[in-house]
Amino acid sequence: MQYSQPYMICLIVNQIFFKYFNIVKYKTLSSTIMRKLRMGMVGGGLGSFMGGVHRKASALDGMIELVAGAFSSTVEKSKATGRELYLDENRCYGSFEEMLLKEKELPLGERIDFITIVTPNHLHFEPAKMALENGFHVVCDKPMTLTVDQAKVLQDLVKETGLLFALTHNYSGNAMVKQARQMVVNGDIGDIIKVQAQYLQGWMADELDEQASIKPWRADPKKSGIGGSLADIGTHAEQLVRYVTDMDITEIASDLGRIGEGRTLDNDGNLLFRMENGAKGILTISQVALGEENDLAIRVYGTKGSIKWEQENSTRLVVQFKGEPEKTFTPDGYGIYGNVREVSRIPKGHPEGYLEAFANIYKSFATHLSAVLQNKEVENPDYPTVNDGVKGVQFIYAAVDSDKNNAAWKKPSEF
Amino acid sequence: MSKKIRLGILGGGGDSLIGVLHRIASSMYDSYQLVGGVFNPIPEENTGFAEKIGIPTNRVYNDFDTMIEEELKLPEDQRMQVVSVLTPNFLHFPMAKKLIESGFNVICEKPMTTSFEEAQILKETLDKSDVLFAVTYTYTGYPMVRQMKEMIASGVIGKIQKVDVQYYQGWINPIIHDAEKRANTWRLDPEKGGISCCIGDIGTHGYDMIEYLTGLEVESILSDLNYMYSDNKMDIDGTVLLRFSEHVKGLLRTSQIATGEENNFTVSIYGEKGGLKWEQENPNYLYHLTEDGPLKVLKPGHGYNSEFSLDGTKLPPGHPEGIFDSMGNIYKGVAKAIRKEEYHPGEFPTMNDGFRGMNFIERVVESHQKGNVWVKL
Numbered sequence: 044m045q046y047s048q049p050y051m052i053c054l055i056v057n058q059i060f061f062k063y064f065n066i067v068k069y070k071t072l073s074s075t076i077m078r079k080l081r082m083g084m085v086g087g088g089l090g091s092f093m094g095g096v097h098r099k100a101s102a103l104d105g106m107i108e109l110v111a112g113a114f115s116s117t118v119e120k121s122k123a124t125g126r127e128l129y130l131d132e133n134r135c136y137g138s139f140e141e142m143l144l145k146e147k148e149l150p151l152g153e154r155i156d157f158i159t160i161v162t163p164n165h166l167h168f169e170p171a172k173m174a175l176e177n178g179f180h181v182v183c184d185k186p187m188t189l190t191v192d193q194a195k196v197l198q199d200l201v202k203e204t205g206l207l208f209a210l211t212h213n214y215s216g217n218a219m220v221k222q223a224r225q226m227v228v229n230g231d232i233g234d235i236i237k238v239q240a241q242y243l244q245g246w247m248a249d250e251l252d253e254q255a256s257i258k259p260w261r262a263d264p265k266k267s268g269i270g271g272s273l274a275d276i277g278t279h280a281e282q283l284v285r286y287v288t289d290m291d292i293t294e295i296a297s298d299l300g301r302i303g304e305g306r307t308l309d310n311d312g313n314l315l316f317r318m319e320n321g322a323k324g325i326l327t328i329s330q331v332a333l334g335e336e337n338d339l340a341i342r343v344y345g346t347k348g349s350i351k352w353e354q355e356n357s358t359r360l361v362v363q364f365k366g367e368p369e370k371t372f373t374p375d376g377y378g379i380y381g382n383v384r385e386v387s388r389i390p391k392g393h394p395e396g397y398l399e400a401f402a403n404i405y406k407s408f409a410t411h412l413s414a415v416l417q418n419k420e421v422e423n424p425d426y427p428t429v430n431d432g433v434k435g436v437q438f439i440y441a442a443v444d445s446d447k448n449n450a451a452w453k454k455p456s457e458f
Numbered sequence: 459m460s461k462k463i464r465l466g467i468l469g470g471g472g473d474s475l476i477g478v479l480h481r482i483a484s485s486m487y488d489s490y491q492l493v494g495g496v497f498n499p500i501p502e503e504n505t506g507f508a509e510k511i512g513i514p515t516n517r518v519y520n521d522f523d524t525m526i527e528e529e530l531k532l533p534e535d536q537r538m539q540v541v542s543v544l545t546p547n548f549l550h551f552p553m554a555k556k557l558i559e560s561g562f563n564v565i566c567e568k569p570m571t572t573s574f575e576e577a578q579i580l581k582e583t584l585d586k587s588d589v590l591f592a593v594t595y596t597y598t599g600y601p602m603v604r605q606m607k608e609m610i611a612s613g614v615i616g617k618i619q620k621v622d623v624q625y626y627q628g629w630i631n632p633i634i635h636d637a638e639k640r641a642n643t644w645r646l647d648p649e650k651g652g653i654s655c656c657i658g659d660i661g662t663h664g665y666d667m668i669e670y671l672t673g674l675e676v677e678s679i680l681s682d683l684n685y686m687y688s689d690n691k692m693d694i695d696g697t698v699l700l701r702f703s704e705h706v707k708g709l710l711r712t713s714q715i716a717t718g719e720e721n722n723f724t725v726s727i728y729g730e731k732g733g734l735k736w737e738q739e740n741p742n743y744l745y746h747l748t749e750d751g752p753l754k755v756l757k758p759g760h761g762y763n764s765e766f767s768l769d770g771t772k773l774p775p776g777h778p779e780g781i782f783d784s785m786g787n788i789y790k791g792v793a794k795a796i797r798k799e800e801y802h803p804g805e806f807p808t809m810n811d812g813f814r815g816m817n818f819i820e821r822v823v824e825s826h827q828k829g830n831v832w833v834k835l
Contacts, residue, residue: 078512244776394778
């Protein structure tokens with residue numbers, strides 16, 4: 044039984060209406076998609092907060108399907124997680140090594156296309172390396188590795204193999220962050236002269252005893268790395284600064300705090316930085332700024348204008364041009380750039396949040412990977428890569444070294 | 459953990475924004491599996507869309523009658539358990555009625571029907587069945603809206619004395635002034651949209667929210683609507699005076715020609731002991747006004763929030779949840795009910811909300827057409 048003509052006309056009129064209305068198209072699947080990409084997860088067993096976030100973010104736009112995982116350190120726990128997620132038990136492995144080797148034996152049409160790594164910091168490098176060596180693409184949580192040497196090994200592998208690598212600096216997935224970047228790149232605010240960034244949290248102020256407040260692995264430099272707040276949140280701020288300004292940080296001077304009894308890793312820091320065009324910047328990070336929730340924010344001042352963005356109010360970009368009233372841009376809002384409008388899944392005034400921004404990283408990666416699998420190209424794929432991973436770890440090392448030397452200026456590129 | 463709930467969707471194909479909203483929302487808590495539906499009346503576009511979103515096409519049907527027929531042939535443990543109705547307004551009633559009669563749980567977009575008469579029939583149909591029926595008044599799913607409701611219910615602001623609701627959008631401004639555009643917009647066509655555009659589309663959100671938050675019922679209304687052009691049959695702007703009782707009054711101001719406004723839905727409720735304010739475009743902040751201290755801002759995820767609010771918060775403080783999460787909470791509530799698990803009152807809007815909403819729309823139009831007079835709801 045067909046639908047009646049009035050209904051069909053209605054639907055067509057609906058389409059025309061939406062085009063007049065300038066609603067953003069549902070951009071989850073471009074013409075480059077041929078099938079859902081198959082993902083295997085490393086880490087992220089039940090109870091893992093970030094595991095849940097990655098699962099939701101990767102699935103949100105319908106381009107990626109979780110089909111396998113080495114979710115936990117034991118095969119029983121891994122399978123238990125798999126059962127809760129309705130996965131095939133045979134593809135729930137006891138280790139990433141097993142997953143990569145077994146998946147590689149599966150035919151191309153079945154095996155995972157890529158892995159996503161959501162384990163603690165010290166368990167990023169080995170799975171990423173092995174995946175790349177065995178022909179699998181990689182999505183990895185930050186910080187990419189514990190050491191710069193490891194980061195460079197991954198960078199070389201990506202270069203040699205041509206495989207794709209995404210680093211989930213999720214905050215750069217926000218539409219208004221992309222608007223900020225586009226305005227800078229287009230020269231709207233002129234030459235950048237000053238940058239101010241912060242990433243303040245206060246959760247650790249409730250419990251200043253290190254052993255009590257954080258997971259044991261985070262207090263062990265062998266597992267966390269040499270950075271505490273630098274690794275957890277500093278790298279996010281560093282990547283945000285580079286992404287919005289489209290410039291590298293060339294030097295930093297850092298004064299770190301280890302506030303609380305017997306702290307080994309930093310939980311606070313004030314950093315000065317210089318950028319490649321001579322612009323000067325300031326970055327403050329903390330996990331003991333009592334009352335702060337997740338206050339990542341950036342201000343960029345140029346010769347023609349300035350922009351301000353705050354993560355906790357992520358749908359607003361405040362812009363100031365000389366001689367004009369202050370303006371606020373919004374996702375799918377009036378006056379934003381076309382490529383930024385496409386980031387929105389829903390019309391103006393309907394807030395997207397943390398998960399959708401995270402999903403934008405996965406979406407860009409998936410769009411690129413789908414194109415690659417069809418031997419097509421994507422111009423300027425927009426997601427953080429292995430190069431961002433190297434810079435992030437170099438940043439941590441430079442900041443720790445500077446702090447050891449009474450805030451002496453250090454160049455991240457020299458690490 | 460039991461298997462995922464099998465979900466079917468009617469409508470929501472193509473560029474439909476409401477389709478995006480429901481699909482993503484249904485996946486927020488891993489409770490549902492979309493197994494099929496009718497996404498588009500044109501068969502190739504229907505199956506093409508299903509392929510695009512990666513669901514098998516064997517349960518994608520040409521029309522909803524066929525869907526119901528075929529699904530009923532399947533054993534119960536394979537059949538769709540709940541169907542979301544996302545089609546244009548005039549199709550809600552026939553689809554929902556048949557779904558209820560055929561034993562399917564229903565999630566229905568608002569406005570529930572295009573007339574109060576249809577709403578009454580639908581309510582009677584539901585009363586004779588034992589399926590679940592939810593109406594997606596999306597904004598009630600926000601954690602700070604739930605917090606506001608709980609605070610009012612527990613008497614934090616005392617006896618309510620003033621209610622102010624605003625729902626302003628500006629998107630009809632470029633359409634209404636162009637004769638051809640306004641003639642070709644389904645929301646402005648009574649046969650497709652119903653008897654009201656502004657009140658029917660967004661006024662109902664405001665009305666439902668007031669009753670949801672306060673627990674009070676509006677007793678009578680006086681409305682002044684704007685149609686703008688003589689050839690335009692449906693209101694695009696309205697101001698509605700609300701009377702809850704002799705000493706409890708309020709205002710609903712709603713517009714689709716508030717040029718430049720995006721989705722500016724804000725609600726302020728004042729009681730003897732304080733006030734509460736919330737804005738949809740900044741949904742994670744709840745403002746609490748009192749006379750014994752400075753303005754307070756409550757945010758999701760903290761211990762000072764109610765259990766109902768915390769239950770609708772998945773992420774730690776400072777990680778903003780938005781509209782997809784809000785709708786996700788409604789879907790989560792429906793999932794709990796389908797699984798016969800305990801759920802909070804108000805965890806999802808029900809037939810009663812849809813029913814009262816349709817009555818409200820008709821009374822508002824009536825009040826205006828009778829010369830802006832008081833009308834009892």
